[in-house]
Amino acid sequence: MGSPARIRPADAIVVGAGPNGLAAAVTLARAGLTVQVIEGAPTPGGGCRTQELTLPGFRHDVCSAVHPLAAASPFFQRIDLAALGATLRTPKVAFAHPLDGGRAGYVAGSVEETAGGLGADGPSYRRLFGPLVRDLPLTLPELLAPMMRGVPGHPLAMARFGLDGVLPVSLLARRFRTEEARGLLAGAAAHTMLPLTAPGTAGFGLTFVMIAHAVGWPVVEGGSERLIDALVAELTSLGGRVETGRWVSSLDGLPPARAVLLDVTPRQLAAIAGGSIAGWQGKALGRFRYGPGVCKVDWALSGPVPWEAPPCREAGTVHVCGTLAEVARSEADVNQGRHPGRPYCLVAQPGVVDPTRAPAGRHTLWGYCHVPAGSAVDMSGRIEAQIERFAPGFRDLILARSVKTAADMERYNPNYVGGDINSGAGTLLQTLFRPTPRWNPYRTPLPGVYLCGASTAPGGGVHGMCGEGAARAALADLGVKAPW
Numbered sequence: 001m002g003s004p005a006r007i008r009p010a011d012a013i014v015v016g017a018g019p020n021g022l023a024a025a026v027t028l029a030r031a032g033l034t035v036q037v038i039e040g041a042p043t044p045g046g047g048c049r050t051q052e053l054t055l056p057g058f059r060h061d062v063c064s065a066v067h068p069l070a071a072a073s074p075f076f077q078r079i080d081l082a083a084l085g086a087t088l089r090t091p092k093v094a095f096a097h098p099l100d101g102g103r104a105g106y107v108a109g110s111v112e113e114t115a116g117g118l119g120a121d122g123p124s125y126r127r128l129f130g131p132l133v134r135d136l137p138l139t140l141p142e143l144l145a146p147m148m149r150g151v152p153g154h155p156l157a158m159a160r161f162g163l164d165g166v167l168p169v170s171l172l173a174r175r176f177r178t179e180e181a182r183g184l185l186a187g188a189a190a191h192t193m194l195p196l197t198a199p200g201t202a203g204f205g206l207t208f209v210m211i212a213h214a215v216g217w218p219v220v221e222g223g224s225e226r227l228i229d230a231l232v233a234e235l236t237s238l239g240g241r242v243e244t245g246r247w248v249s250s251l252d253g254l255p256p257a258r259a260v261l262l263d264v265t266p267r268q269l270a271a272i273a274g275g276s277i278a279g280w281q282g283k284a285l286g287r288f289r290y291g292p293g294v295c296k297v298d299w300a301l302s303g304p305v306p307w308e309a310p311p312c313r314e315a316g317t318v319h320v321c322g323t324l325a326e327v328a329r330s331e332a333d334v335n336q337g338r339h340p341g342r343p344y345c346l347v348a349q350p351g352v353v354d355p356t357r358a359p360a361g362r363h364t365l366w367g368y369c370h371v372p373a374g375s376a377v378d379m380s381g382r383i384e385a386q387i388e389r390f391a392p393g394f395r396d397l398i399l400a401r402s403v404k405t406a407a408d409m410e411r412y413n414p415n416y417v418g419g420d421i422n423s424g425a426g427t428l429l430q431t432l433f434r435p436t437p438r439w440n441p442y443r444t445p446l447p448g449v450y451l452c453g454a455s456t457a458p459g460g461g462v463h464g465m466c467g468e469g470a471a472r473a474a475l476a477d478l479g480v481k482a483p484w
Ligand SMILES: Cc1cc2nc3c(=O)[nH]c(=O)nc-3n(C[C@H](O)[C@H](O)[C@H](O)COP(=O)(O)OP(=O)(O)OC[C@H]3O[C@@H](n4cnc5c(N)ncnc54)[C@H](O)[C@@H]3O)c2cc1C
Pocket: 015, 016, 017, 018, 019, 020, 021, 022, 038, 039, 040, 041, 044, 045, 046, 047, 048, 062, 063, 064, 065, 066, 067, 068, 069, 070, 246, 247, 248, 249, 263, 264, 268, 294, 296, 368, 409, 413, 414, 415, 416, 421, 422, 452, 453, 454, 455, 459, 460, 461, 462, 463, 466
């Protein structure tokens, strides 16, 4: 990390060293530009950091923990992560969905293997996911890019996905009869934080399941921060620099550069631009919608979680809530401004494949539930009650816990407005036009200034594709050939 005094002028400045800021920086540096990254926090990483949040020797992912999007991302596939010290470890069960009575739906391995575990719904599962997973090499690059760029590269495959994808997941789930299959779909779709009756929620659920079959839902050995270490190493090897501990509050305070890429959301863009984005363009940015927040809990445990249903014990991720109707109630509550009594919880247990996270025999556990935007309510009691419901004895294993409310989340990272970890609601409209309806979503009304964070297409998650897309736009405007 350099100090401000030693900084030389760069071709491009990237503000924010989150996964997307660093993906933008690496793409620009690979194209031959000199790049300087300016990060406000003391360390790079944004939503991809690992810390001892509870007890010594227990390494917790502060934000992102599970990396199907990184594993599937064309950007990350261009980086030799293993050579840079980041190894993805893939649990046998990508994700499981426990139900009362020791039952669970789960996604593991191929469509065939998963269908085999779904009893009466096996044939419906095969019918739905067989063609979608076969088409994934064609559709995934389209799904991880801006949607409204004209005719998609593979219109038939995209149409096949889109016909089901635009549905509310509550409707798509009617193709299944068992609570296991219906729960699986609901749990995957509820990552959007939208009511399950919202159009397009099926698309998110389908995508997460398709990716589970293609690459699994891996965690990073040693913690998510290793992905960031890898990107910083790659950038540094290309001559780029990362400066930390410097918050940018105005474009005027930045060193001169040919392009400025901001890993921030529209709200901060407006503030940093200091009123220079006026008229309808300013109004369009002001209309950008943020989603609900999350309350996050990390636990140090004296042993693995004693799930009743065996597949949950091998799963990297467990969606904890119960039936589709219960997930629907939880998400409806949150979207109507209420804190659910029995919340839908996302739980990750990296210890199933990564023993390095905790001292021998001990485990870390990561979890969060959705809450109304800006909430300061500690939901740890309700989350623990939900886990205990499907894993009796869980509470007895807790050695320590660390809680971040939605309000804490925004204090931790200003991009999580109101605690919205995706830096913008995932409504169908805002997924199609993210952040505003522009032909190129990364350009801003200010010449030479680009948005490169998760508020742009394709949205939240650690995949780097927002950063790569913004870098491509900047390179095109500078007349420099993109490296890939
Ligand atoms: C609790 C939680 C769990 C999550 N789980 C997952 C998961 O399991 N898998 C997954 O794929 N994704 C997950 N995510 C989402 C993922 O972390 C984000 O979508 C991703 O980090 C977005 O990357 P980004 O680079 O766009 O922004 P960020 O990661 O938010 O990085 C932005 C960076 O810019 C810096 N910055 C902002 N403003 C300024 C400024 N004015 N000056 C200087 N620096 C600034 C910030 O400090 C930050 O470091 C999770 C997020 C959270 C919070």
